[in-house]
Amino acid sequence: MIQRDSLARLTLDTLPFNIAVLDEEGTILFTNRAWNEFAGVGPQERDELVGVNYFEQTDADADEYAAQALEGLQAVVEGERDIFTLEYPCHSPEEKRWFLMRAAPLPEHDEGSVVVAHIDITQRKLAELRARRQRRELEHLMSRIDGLVRDVMEAVLQADSREEIEQTVCERLHSVDPYVCAWVSQVDLRTETLSPTAAACETFPDEAELALGTDDPVVRAAETGEPQAIQDTADARVADIHRTTLLDEPGAIAAFPLVYSETSYGVLTVAATERDAFDERELAVLNVLARAASVAINAIEGRRILTTDSVVEVELGITDDGLFFGDLSAAFECTLIYEGSLYEEDGSVVMLFVVDGADPEDVAAAAREHADVTDVTVVSGGDGEGVVEFAVSDPPIVSELAERGAETTAIVAETGQVRITLELPASADPRSVIEQLSERYPSTDLLLTSRQQLALQKAYLGGFFDWPRSISGEDLAESMDISPSTYHQHLRAAEKKVLASLFEE
Template sequence: MGTRDDLAEATLETLPLTVAVLDSTGRILLTNRSWREFNPDDDDHVGVNYVATAEMGDEEGDDEHARRAVEGLEAVLEGERETFSMEYPCHTPEEKQWFLMRASRFTVDGDVRVSVVHLDITDRKLAELDAEAALERLREQQRNLEHVLERIDGLVRDVTDAAVGAGSRSEIEHGVCRELADTDPYVLAWIGRVDVTTRRVSPREWAGHREVPLENDELVLSSDESHPAVQALREGEPRAIQDVAEFDHADHWWPTGAGDLFRSVAAIPLEYGDVTYGVLVVFAEDADAFDERELLVLESLAGTVSTAMNAIEARRMLTTETIVELEATIEDPSLFVTALATELGASVTYRGLTYDKEGTALAVFYVDCTGGVEAVAADLDGVEDATVLSEYEDGTLLELALSDGIVTALADHGGVIQRFDAVPDDRVADLALQLPNGQSARSVYDLLEERYDRTELISYHESDRPTRTLRDVAAELDSKLTDRQEMALRKAFYADYFEWPRGVSGEELAESMGVSRSTYHQHLRAAQRKLLEELFAVDPTSEG
């Protein structure tokens, strides 16, 4: 039997668990090596009442874990339960530790004994805590995502309602700024438009903290390049500053007195196709508010706003004839008009534009020289073909078939060329356009600046004119035609002079008016010219 006890004691000594055996009163009868090594003063605690020691820890520190241990041990010692286990922390200044205590009741020769085992579960506990922390982070992310989705859904709905339900562009701008400023984390929003003539961005509508004035000065596109609004307009992409406090140039464009009201700012261009309607600028209270997801949301909202603005403009164009008259000079030797004037040493005057059945632009120019004009024009870049329509004593009427170049681009923007002339000495082309709205004018001017060496805006005039009716055209034509011109035109029309074969000759019409044949044709051609001027809006004072 002694051999068996020796074996059990030796085995107990090698266990990596701290083990103590108690008698029925709670006194320690036996401990193993792990127990003694864990004790700082290398005491085996044999003879010490373990339960009483635990009670003292409870009294001194009001330790909930000690109280539970005492209650559990007493229940096992008194036979109320066979086992008891609990987990408890046992931290030191150097590290955090957790243990599992397990007490089991047994008897030896009729005497009650209780084994108390302490197992180090620190690694498992740390893993559990890490898992719980990760789970809480996931829950927090889910809550944040749900909040973001709810906020985005409400924001998109409110901004869309404000944009689609507006009756004017100003109403759209005001409603969108108000909705954005009322949505966390935004605190201020403004929408700016670009003045083509001054190259300045002017805030037209804004909403947010009323005690904060907006930028004192307008933004100049050519100089305020640090401002995200200017960057967004120039590059056609959203731009954001995540921490304004660390931005070197922020003092040049902060709203005066902003203080701590905002820390980050984003700017999104308002574009529909090739037309730029302005820029949306949004401020947030916190730094790093405009991450990639937030910018995508704002970019989507900007698309909705731009679409609504385009619809407003389209509806307005159905009821009014919006006219923007723009004049500019283009200095670039590669421009075909300038190159033609330089090569021929002659002035080139624009007469009109049409298209063939393949859609190729056919531009008609008058050149005040003769001989060799067709060959020179055909060799120019951008010219597919050149045809002489008519030659006069001192000039040539020339038709140029143009490839996909500036003339086609201007037409794509709704531009109607009024003048596109060049003289050989200036090496500069003069361009005059009529455009449907200010946005088209802005886009055209940007296009010219991008394509050519130097573009200078000479004049810009915008006006709304009522849509012309047939009665308006007839009244205008009536004011321009003389009585004899109108009579010549009506007689020719009523007598089927314009049919083929003709129902009447020019001599017969002239005789009916009591004038010579040449005088009649002079009246008729003058009337036809004025009629076509009304139709094609050709300047009657143009040369040639």
Template sequence: MVNRDDIAKSALETLPITVAVIDHDGEILLTNEAWREFGPGEPDDHVGTDYLATATVEDEHARRAVEGLEDVLDGRRETFAMEYPCHTPDRKQWFLMRANRFRVDGDVRVSIVHLEITERKLAEIDAAESADRLREQRRALEHVLDRVDGLIRDVTDAAVGAGTRDEIERRVCRRLVDTDPYCLAWIGRLDVTSGRIAPSEWAGRDDVPLEDDGLLLGSDERHPAVRAVETDEATVVQNVEAVAEASRWWPVGVDTAVESVAAVPIRYNDVTYGVLVVFADEVDAFDDRELLVLESLAGTIATAMNAIETRRMLTSEGVVELEVAIEDSSLFLTAIASELDASVTFRGQTYDGDGTPLVFLHVDRSAGVVEAVTDLERIADVTTISSSDDGTLLELTLDDGVVTALADHGAVLRRFDTDATVADVALELPSSQSARSVYDLLDDRFDRVELRSYRETERPTETPQDLAARLESSVTDRQLMALRKAYFAGYFAWPRPVSGEELAESMDISRSTFHQHLRAAQRKLLDELFDGDPTSEG
């Protein structure tokens, strides 16, 4: 017959937990294999040892264990359990101790089990730390949201409420440095003639003037402001100590420690007004969330500047005259001049009924013009308006949108001539920002663009553009096209190089219809000149 005590003892040996049994006096009566092999040194069953006496009195966890075991031995409680650390130099570990009171033949016995719970404890600690981190992140986020909300509101109020661009820049910079961790903010403007960024307004915690370091576009300058303007994207340096030349990004004599910097272009549509540069006294101050706020602020600033610039343009008589030379064989004028070995002069531009731009060019050559031009890239269609010994007047439908792009920027073409290598372009623009935008447009599109002249001047109170705008609002599209075609073709010169029948054919209408459109447009033009009634029928 199988002995149950033998089975129990054998089973006890296989358990992966440390087990011991003590008597009423605390003497160890029995241990299992896991108990004997636990701990450093040779295996020891500790049988006959006073278990309670082995506890270290100075150890808080040992005192708790002894008190709990005494309660169980004396019958004040049937069970006792506690968790305790038992770290080694190599690893951290935790155990669960559990004591249960029972009797054998009337004698009190207590089983003591030690179960390792390290994995569970580490998971609990990690969960608690994660909860703490989440609470801290939530508190930080609430703080950031409060700060950001106030910052965006104040900067928006400052930008929208300002009456001039200078006032916008001054208010914005002062408000930014009132916000931790920002310690300096400045706004730089672009000089179209020199290609430099010049600080126009700044504010900082220390009253030290900001030096104009002459940040040059197109150089090997690594300043974040230069890179932000050249790439049209925000540029961040999270640790300025890692950049050798960063010491000169900061005013000399300022005691505040500069740790990071962000530069954000101030851009409205495709017009760049400048760059916003913000310094912080913390490393890694400009994370994605912070950068998104600055980009939003830069957009608000640009919108406010555009509104002020628009108001100024409507009331000011100022105009920017810009002259550039373009050397690029892909420019349609240069390609035509090179193919024909002739000089090409831009006469003007209009639009057909579908809004497709039509460009009028004069080529000082008569033979083989259309055939040569038709085969060129970027030329969708070619029509000869007139031809004489002096040259050929062409009407082109272009795939190249440079002329349209210039018009979209508010540019008025005053000259656009070329030989086989260099195109000479003269433009009038409403502001220095639009001039810079146009220059950047040309510089990005063509191989070589040279700035030959830049001048800000006063335009007359009544401009041809004003007259043209009123005329365009009073005539039909076909009337305006007839008038422009006649003018660009030299129809009003004497002797006429082109007939009304030829112009009518170019518009795919009859000669009588062409003259009807032309005379109606002429009368409305004269009405504008002599204060007539441009709304009268005809």
């Protein structure tokens, strides 16, 4: 017999579950503290529930859960079931709640026939509902963009030009609901703006530049190298270009930097007419697409420089400390001339330099103390000149330029002054290379190359700037044994540098 002060009763009162003991007729013999509190019965009135018939209080006609509960309890009482469980909702106007009902028979020697427990499982049910909703959202997301991912990957790998990659990505994104616009922009350092280079939109403005330094998601993506999003343009001040691409309706905007290693190729922007269109999963998938496009663009730019004579020759000057060949040339007041690199099987790189004006052995000894040099070998030397191999884990400047699609054709370090000659695809902006290198080497500056100087000198002396002209660009190109387009690139680059030095003073 269950006594008020029994250990069993005290134990049941400590449990957070609603527990009651019923006899074979369904009459309540005992309720614990949690049951009474849920029923609104205080400690002084806790016996009020004893003697109430639980079966009669359960309205089987009220809902299907009540009918199932009554049927299950009676089956346990009659010995037809060893245990009965039922999950059911018990919502109030203030909150949603769910409970697990569990009924089991008592031993024959104990007073009562069945013990009933109601366990609050609200948190578990809410978690299940969240997981179910997230699964539906993920299925919806994948149904929308699974084909998109496949299409974009195939398209960018088959593209023959950067322009084709950008336009293909935009068109594929635009074909997916609810995206109404996808466009790519690149930084124009001359105007300090982001300017569109490809777009696929319902509507797109004629004037679409965005000024650098402004509080805009596209600008922030370009400047930080991180994806940016505005989930509801109705709650934000956005540029006119975004309102136009969204058809003057509220929506969402996401911007993804097109970056490979440290090289920036612009920003991919996607506009959707649904608010909160870009959750974390969708942003992650679109960012992967942007990175895939960046890798493809980098490969295209690198391949272009190897297959075309339409390249721009650029010469850079660097005086910063830290470049081992510059530091060594300053320490020994000598000249180091780059002859090329050898890539070893272990991943290290050997850079070959001709040393002029210093003992190669002395230069090698000093190089072994430099942080960037892992090993040094004097290949030949004598009388203040020789050839020295410098092993490095990552060739400075050369690897950085290669990642930007540039080929290093010459490096000369003379008493601390480093001159680097490189070739870029005709579509590349030399200023962007300078800007990126300047982050690591602040003294980086654009110099007039020997080819550019020769092109300018031939044009001036030959009468190209006279009116009427005494010689054509084609004739000047032939005299330098290069194509007319390459000659004009050299000439324009030289003109720009000369004018820049004049007007920037």
